[in-house]
Amino acid sequence: MESIREIYKIGHGPSSSHTMGPKKAAEQFLQKNSGASRFAITLFGSLAATGKGHLTDKVIQETFKNENFEILWEPKVFLPKHPNALKFAAFNEESTLLDEWTAYSIGGGAIIDDFSETETKEIYPHKNMDEILKWCNSNGKQFWEYVIEYEGEEIWSFLEEVWDVMESSIKNGLEKDGVLPGVLKLPRKAQSFYLKGQNFATPFKRRSQLFSYALAVSEENASGGKIVAAPTCGGSGVLPAVLKYFKKVYKIEKKAILRALATAGLFGNLVKTNASISGAEVGCQGEVGTACAMASAAATQLMGGTIYQIEYSAEMGLEHHLGLTCDPVAGLVQIPCIERNAFAAERAVSHNTYALMSDGRHRISFDEVVETMYTTGIDLQSNYRETSLGGLARWSASPKS
Numbered sequence: 001m002e003s004i005r006e007i008y009k010i011g012h013g014p015s016s017s018h019t020m021g022p023k024k025a026a027e028q029f030l031q032k033n034s035g036a037s038r039f040a041i042t043l044f045g046s047l048a049a050t051g052k053g054h055l056t057d058k059v060i061q062e063t064f065k066n067e068n069f070e071i072l073w074e075p076k077v078f079l080p081k082h083p084n085a086l087k088f089a090a091f092n093e094e095s096t097l098l099d100e101w102t103a104y105s106i107g108g109g110a111i112i113d114d115f116s117e118t119e120t121k122e123i124y125p126h127k128n129m130d131e132i133l134k135w136c137n138s139n140g141k142q143f144w145e146y147v148i149e150y151e152g153e154e155i156w157s158f159l160e161e162v163w164d165v166m167e168s169s170i171k172n173g174l175e176k177d178g179v180l181p182g183v184l185k186l187p188r189k190a191q192s193f194y195l196k197g198q199n200f201a202t203p204f205k206r207r208s209q210l211f212s213y214a215l216a217v218s219e220e221n222a223s224g225g226k227i228v229a230a231p232t233c234g235g236s237g238v239l240p241a242v243l244k245y246f247k248k249v250y251k252i253e254k255k256a257i258l259r260a261l262a263t264a265g266l267f268g269n270l271v272k273t274n275a276s277i278s279g280a281e282v283g284c285q286g287e288v289g290t291a292c293a294m295a296s297a298a299a300t301q302l303m304g305g306t307i308y309q310i311e312y313s314a315e316m317g318l319e320h321h322l323g324l325t326c327d328p329v330a331g332l333v334q335i336p337c338i339e340r341n342a343f344a345a346e347r348a349v350s351h352n353t354y355a356l357m358s359d360g361r362h363r364i365s366f367d368e369v370v371e372t373m374y375t376t377g378i379d380l381q382s383n384y385r386e387t388s389l390g391g392l393a394r395w396s397a398s399p400k401s
């Protein structure tokens with residue numbers, strides 16, 4: 001497995017696979033071919049199908065703003081390796097091809113090509129949760145200690161930056177009102193949820209706070225604000241909402257939150273390694289489902305759960321999102337994405353409670369549900385994997401009269 005740094009990507013929304021990834025790929029190709037006279041960028045499959053709503057063309061235009069370039073759209077052409085593919089071509093003044101590169105945006109802002117399967121080197125020796133559980137049990141270690149064993153102490157400064165950005169995205173989202181950009185004209189809700197919640201009794205007040213935190217980050221993401229992909233932009237509101245909720249309600253210290261981030265990153269890493277976190281490849285179960293698993297694990301650790309209770313909690317987080325499609329209306333990361341973040345955060349808190357009530361024993365392991373999620377995603381019709389052709393996306397983007 002790669003470092004958990006690859007699960008937590010700091011950047012701007014609305015989509016880690018459609019904006020963060022293509023921007024990175026475009027910058028790499030331009031830097032390599034800075035002397036070219038003309039460029040052609042072809043977007044394939046999901047990148048083309050929902051690219052305009054996800055601002056793929058905007059980030060490419062920004063990258064090549066000082067160059068002669070054209071963007072070609074091929075929404076019906078899916079390359080074999082991954083649905084999120086884009087091809088760059090560089091030409092000289094005589095239109096002779098100088099260089100060509102096909103890249104794949106595999107989710108979470110990561111980029112690979114035809115010659116690579118991962119973006120960075122692998123640092124973990126174990127491949128699945130079963131092996132990690134055995135290591136932790138044999139060595140008397142917690143999950144976060146396992147992370148430190150292979151990441152080193154320097155991971156703490158990175159996780160501190162991650163948490164700072166997460167908190168800032170909550171704060172920024174709660175301070176804003178108005179309408180989100182795009183044809184849906186969707187009103188922001190985070191601020192009103194938070195303010196209304198102040199008038200409720202404790203149980204409803206806490207739930208409204210949890211909802212408002214998730215909405216705040218998701219709305220920041222939808223408007224192109226700075227967020228942490230955890231594991232993707234589309235699922236970026238779940239984990240920070242749960243961590244902020246536990247900090248607020250249970251007065252959790254920063255050190256414990258950073259440890260929870262380490263554990264959450266480990267679970268997200270396992271899904272990315274053994275399945276996928278890309279909505280274009282496996283549907284929203286890979287995005288919000290993984291985010292819920294990460295948040296569920298973090299919550300249970302914060303409440304003193306054993307490694308087996310933590311694994312159980314994460315398993316529920318992913319299991320209860322199996323089959324969830326990715327069908328954004330108008331190609332925007334708004335409907336149903338924003339609400340899904342809020343309810344996934346609530347589910348994570350419930351999974352924590354349920355897992356703590358148990359002894360951690362259960363029939364379906366985290367590894368088994370990861371494998372099931374991947375096969376389920378591959379079996380989904382392509383219309384339901386971030387193409388805006390099926391499901392909710394079939395309905396008109398115009399407000400109902």
